[in-house]
Amino acid sequence: MKVRHILGISGGKDSAALAVYMKQKYPELGIEFYNSDTGCELSETERLIEKLQSVLGNVKRLRAIEGRNPFEFFLEKTGNFLPSPQQRWCTLRMKLEVFEKFVGNDLAVSYVGIRGDEDRDGYISTKPNIQAIFPFRRNIWSLDVINKFLNNDNMKQVVDIFEKLCSPGRLKYDVTGIVKTPISKGFYYSKKLNALLDLDIKLFNHAVFEFLKTTDYPVGKLDNFPLLDNTDVLVKKDIFDLLRKSGVGVPSYYDEIPFEVDGQVGTYCRSRSGCYFCFFQQKIEWIWLYEQHPDLYKKAMAYEKNGYTWNQGETLADLIKPERIRQIKLDVIKKQNANRKQNKGSNLVDIFGDDILCTNCFI
Numbered sequence: 447m448k449v450r451h452i453l454g455i456s457g458g459k460d461s462a463a464l465a466v467y468m469k470q471k472y473p474e475l476g477i478e479f480y481n482s483d484t485g486c487e488l489s490e491t492e493r494l495i496e497k498l499q500s501v502l503g504n505v506k507r508l509r510a511i512e513g514r515n516p517f518e519f520f521l522e523k524t525g526n527f528l529p530s531p532q533q534r535w536c537t538l539r540m541k542l543e544v545f546e547k548f549v550g551n552d553l554a555v556s557y558v559g560i561r562g563d564e565d566r567d568g569y570i571s572t573k574p575n576i577q578a579i580f581p582f583r584r585n586i587w588s589l590d591v592i593n594k595f596l597n598n599d600n601m602k603q604v605v606d607i608f609e610k611l612c613s614p615g616r617l618k619y620d621v622t623g624i625v626k627t628p629i630s631k632g633f634y635y636s637k638k639l640n641a642l643l644d645l646d647i648k649l650f651n652h653a654v655f656e657f658l659k660t661t662d663y664p665v666g667k668l669d670n671f672p673l674l675d676n677t678d679v680l681v682k683k684d685i686f687d688l689l690r691k692s693g694v695g696v697p698s699y700y701d702e703i704p705f706e707v708d709g710q711v712g713t714y715c716r717s718r719s720g721c722y723f724c725f726f727q728q729k730i731e732w733i734w735l736y737e738q739h740p741d742l743y744k745k746a747m748a749y750e751k752n753g754y755t756w757n758q759g760e761t762l763a764d765l766i767k768p769e770r771i772r773q774i775k776l777d778v779i780k781k782q783n784a785n786r787k788q789n790k791g792s793n794l795v796d797i798f799g800d801d802i803l804c805t806n807c808f809i
């Protein structure tokens with residue numbers, strides 16, 4: 447049965463690095479690279495995608511509407527009702543629906559760039575024909591797969607699988623001991639998972655693969671899956687190194703730009719990819735947009751009509767009043783100084799986290 451391999455490029459560093467990594471390491475998978483083109487990306491993102499195209503070959507641009515700006519098309523349809531964290535029609539209309547159309551009913555393995563140093567579970571497909579895999583993590587499987595595999599009800603089947611895969615010896619003794627210990631309050635899923643991964647990552651992956659063959663998951667329909675033998679774990683530093691070495695480089699909106707207020711110096715940048723007006727961005731990122739891309743800021747301002755605003759309780763016009771800009775910048779300087787005192791990173795990405803809020807955009 448044909449199973450497609452797909453990888454979505456958000457315009458951020460992690461998915462870009464994953465695309466390069468997978469292309470270099472697993473060319474035989476024939477991965478289809480795609481990007482959801484909202485028509486509202488920063489020029490820095492467009493440049494990144496162009497560079498990626500030269501390394502990856504084709505990157506399919508998925509666009510909800512041809513011939514006009516998709517965001518403006520849907521905005522008109524909603525009567526100028528701006529999207530927000532509670533009413534996130536932008537993701538649904540401009541990304542999810544186009545993505546689902548792109549995959550259709552085909553079986554697909556979707557590779558997702560959650561790093562090994564991130565503490566989040568990531569995307570679980572709501573469509574049974576799409577299965578997410580996380581190559582940068584020690585545990586490449588999604589939560590739903592792990593929960594099924596380690597469920598007490600499936601223990602006998604999983605013990606049998608490990609019995610077949612392990613040659614007699616210490617490892618077999620240890621593995622079956624762990625597998626036969628039921629999930630309980632004191633031995634919960636993540637504890638059991640980590641105990642098995644600590645023993646042998648490859649063995650664990652091969653066991654999950656055998657288990658998936660008895661299910662409808664797309665990976666279970668493959669004859670073989672090279673990621674079973676992958677034990678790489680990539681963290682933030684590796685992502686930056688990989689992108690620089692590949693020649694693609696890091697998206698330039700991550701470059702920290704210095705600013706000064708009352709003789710004090712801070713830095714700002716944009717800490718995430720996505721639409722330039724994304725309502726998930728921090729106030730300082732709006733100021734970055736205003737000062738680095740004034741034309742885009744003005745466009746975002748023009749969308750604020752009939753009482754709809756991008757930020758709750760504050761219009762973009764108010765946000766750029768000199769005293770407000772000064773206050774936002776001073777707040778950032780204060781946080782950056784506090785981080786430095788605690789020997790923590792002082793970049794915006796270190797303070798606010800990177801791509802944390804908009805991850806559902808990046809399936």
Ligand code: SF4
Nearest residue numbers: 536537720721724807
């Ligand atoms: S990046 Fe932000 S504004 Fe754009 S689709 Fe995603 S959530 Fe919506």
